[in-house]
Amino acid sequence: MTVHPFIEAEKQAGHSIKRACELLEVSRAAFYARRTSTPGPRAVQDMELTEQITAVHTRSRGTYGAPRIHAVLKREGTACGRRRIARLMRAAGPASRHRRRRHRTTIPDPHAATRPDLVLRDFRPDPTATDARWRGDITYIPTDEGWLYLATVIDIASRRVVGWATADHLRTELVANALRAACHQRRPAGPVVFHSGRGCQYTSHEFTLLARKLGIRLSVGRTGQCWDNALAESFFATLKNELIGSQPWPNRATAHTAIFEWIESWYNLHRLYSTLGYRSPIDYEAALAA
Numbered sequence: 001m002t003v004h005p006f007i008e009a010e011k012q013a014g015h016s017i018k019r020a021c022e023l024l025e026v027s028r029a030a031f032y033a034r035r036t037s038t039p040g041p042r043a044v045q046d047m048e049l050t051e052q053i054t055a056v057h058t059r060s061r062g063t064y065g066a067p068r069i070h071a072v073l074k075r076e077g078t079a080c081g082r083r084r085i086a087r088l089m090r091a092a093g094p095a096s097r098h099r100r101r102r103h104r105t106t107i108p109d110p111h112a113a114t115r116p117d118l119v120l121r122d123f124r125p126d127p128t129a130t131d132a133r134w135r136g137d138i139t140y141i142p143t144d145e146g147w148l149y150l151a152t153v154i155d156i157a158s159r160r161v162v163g164w165a166t167a168d169h170l171r172t173e174l175v176a177n178a179l180r181a182a183c184h185q186r187r188p189a190g191p192v193v194f195h196s197g198r199g200c201q202y203t204s205h206e207f208t209l210l211a212r213k214l215g216i217r218l219s220v221g222r223t224g225q226c227w228d229n230a231l232a233e234s235f236f237a238t239l240k241n242e243l244i245g246s247q248p249w250p251n252r253a254t255a256h257t258a259i260f261e262w263i264e265s266w267y268n269l270h271r272l273y274s275t276l277g278y279r280s281p282i283d284y285e286a287a288l289a290a
Helices: 005-012 019-025 026-034 041-057 068-076 082-092 171-187 205-214 227-242 252-267 279-290
Strands: 134-141 146-155 162-168 192-197 217-220
Touching: 005 068, 019 227, 041 068, 041 082, 068 082, 134 171, 134 227, 146 171, 146 227, 146 252, 162 171, 162 252, 171 205, 205 217
Parallel strands: 134 192, 192 217
Antiparallel strands: 134 146, 146 162
């Protein structure tokens, strides 16, 4: 609000400020507040809170929206409402990125042997144990050199990416390398159920032999069940929204390095997952171990 020049002129001429404000229907309180330009306590709190919001948003690589920023600030001891954070974010400019849909990368093999569904669409985080159920899937990364395909193995209990691999092809070797990496990193003490879609890579004879050798029990979802893909879809959407879609990728090697850094240094360690009570996968596993 800008004070009307007529009021200032009346004041300088020695006339009544009260009368001038009445003529222009402006309160004297508003006039003196604008004249002193002193922000009130609420405005000062909003400025301080906006600085905290911006800091958290920056640490999240520009990806967190109001819900996750609210969770971080609450954990750090700052009491504020989610709606207030959303309002200040709109005013300040920071906004989380939105997800994009992914394309299909696995093709069912109509001649593959029938396998049981050992997960039965239950992909809730497990509060008792990790390395009991894993979920595998494939996505694609566009680069100037051509497609880079990414296969992941995610622990259903903690949402942690326990194994992954990239390649310039969609052969069984890709998903086999991801499963080997998961077993090498986690070294599960007991049998693990590996749940996947009905893509030919996962139902191949080669992958079946590898799983048997590693002591992995294979499970496949039912055709047309969106819940079977929800966990992997969520991860891939986050990856593409927060990393892949942020810049062009000149070649596969550059994209592979960026994916490594994003998964191992950001996603598993720090990114908050709403289904884990706004904790990172590693924080959730630490809570289970405790």
